Amino acid sequence: MKSQVKAVTLNCCGVIGSGTCVLSRHPLSTSLYHRSPVNGFAHMVHHGDWFGGKGVGLCQAHCRGLVINLYITHLHANYNKARDVYSCHRLVQSFDCAQFVRMTSAGADLILFAGDFNSNPDELPYKVITHCAGLKDAYYLDSETTKEPPEEATCEAPKNSYTSRHSALEHGERIDFIFVGTRGPTRLEDVSYCQPLPELVAGCQHGYSDHEAVAVSLRLVTDSGEGEKWVFHPCDYRDSVLRESLVECETYLKSLHIDQIFHVVVSVLLLAVLVATLGWPVLHGWGQGLLRLLVSLLFGYTLFMATVWNRIERAGIVAGMCDLRVALHRSSDSSPTTPLPPDDNRKLSVSGELPGVCLEQPRRSLTGESAAPERSAANGDL
Numbered sequence: 207m208k209s210q211v212k213a214v215t216l217n218c219c220g221v222i223g224s225g226t227c228v229l230s231r232h233p234l235s236t237s238l239y240h241r242s243p244v245n246g247f248a249h250m251v252h253h254g255d256w257f258g259g260k261g262v263g264l265c266q267a268h269c270r271g272l273v274i275n276l277y278i279t280h281l282h283a284n285y286n287k288a289r290d291v292y293s294c295h296r297l298v299q300s301f302d303c304a305q306f307v308r309m310t311s312a313g314a315d316l317i318l319f320a321g322d323f324n325s326n327p328d329e330l331p332y333k334v335i336t337h338c339a340g341l342k343d344a345y346y347l348d349s350e351t352t353k354e355p356p357e358e359a360t361c362e363a364p365k366n367s368y369t370s371r372h373s374a375l376e377h378g379e380r381i382d383f384i385f386v387g388t389r390g391p392t393r394l395e396d397v398s399y400c401q402p403l404p405e406l407v408a409g410c411q412h413g414y415s416d417h418e419a420v421a422v423s424l425r426l427v428t429d430s431g432e433g434e435k436w437v438f439h440p441c442d443y444r445d446s447v448l449r450e451s452l453v454e455c456e457t458y459l460k461s462l463h464i465d466q467i468f469h470v471v472v473s474v475l476l477l478a479v480l481v482a483t484l485g486w487p488v489l490h491g492w493g494q495g496l497l498r499l500l501v502s503l504l505f506g507y508t509l510f511m512a513t514v515w516n517r518i519e520r521a522g523i524v525a526g527m528c529d530l531r532v533a534l535h536r537s538s539d540s541s542p543t544t545p546l547p548p549d550d551n552r553k554l555s556v557s558g559e560l561p562g563v564c565l566e567q568p569r570r571s572l573t574g575e576s577a578a579p580e581r582s583a584a585n586g587d588l
Contacts, residue, residue: 219259298526300331469512
């Protein structure tokens with residue numbers, strides 16, 4: 207088994223690595239890792255996300271004549287449900303992932319995007335992935351899964367041995383996803399979703415992880431080169447998601463401005479204390495020197511936060527907003543805006559229209575024949 211599995215560790219970014227890895231039985235032809243423009247706060251050492259180099263990884267595999275793009279990510283964690291200071295970071299990261307998928311998946315027949323997204327299906331980062339990348343949540347494509355709340359939790363699940371008895375989430379939450387998408391003549395015929403691992407490690411009193419593992423089995427059908435073909439494209443529902451994302455980014459920029467003013471005021475006060483104490487005689491020996499050292503360090507920290515770090519943070523958010531505006535402008539030019547339908551992600555079927563995507567016929571050539579690329583038929587399970 208070991209000799210059959212190809213492993214690619216996308217773990218080269220940040221201080222301690224991204225913590226992402228792709229294992230494949232099929233040959234991998236290429237790999238790439240793209241780091242996110244924003245990634246938490248360096249001074250929040252106890253959280254550690256900034257040191258992890260979060261981003262999105264890509265590996266391309268080949269199976270039965272199909273080109274499969276495998277994407278993996280781990281978005282910034284949410285450490286406080288009541289006051290989530292990283293929500294805008296996850297939003298920018300998710301849109302960055304969606305753009306990366308869109309721009310690198312043109313030649314793929316099948317797209318699989320998995321990871322810990324630290325967002326549930328009701329939150330904006332999830333909607334960005336489904337509506338801006340044109341991908342579908344495999345959980346909703348399986349007719350056997352529970353579509354009504356509570357869904358099958360992947361984090362803080364009651365059955366998990368690592369879940370605290372005092373957890374604020376009674377039923378846990380589903381934040382680990384596998385998104386799927388097809389291109390060209392390849393289409394999904396059947397999707398099976400499951401949590402494959404047992405609750406406890408054999409012979410132990412603990413589970414494999416604080417998160418539940420998720421797995422999907424796909425049955426694909428590749429049509430012959432004859433006749434019309436339907437291809438998936440991101441649909442106009444994303445306009446509402448893009449606008450909502452811009453509003454959240456603008457709100458975050460205002461909070462950054464307030465933080466900058468706070469750090470500037472504190473820096474001025476600390477500097478005043480240092481200047482005022484320069485002429486003081488040494489009355490308490492090393493204690494007074496230690497106090498001045500502490501004030502100096504605090505002054506350096508607040509000055510750094512008010513200037514360098516605030517600039518870095520603002521630049522990352524503004525870059526994400528520029529990309530959002532470009533995507534919104536492109537979508538507005540191509541077609542009229544359609545309001546986002548409520549709870550569209552929960553009403554799915556494999557054969558029906560899928561949320562976040564609309565079905566379009568491919569362009570036809572001047573001779574009237576379909577312009578879709580010719581591919582050999584390849585039916586089977588993956």
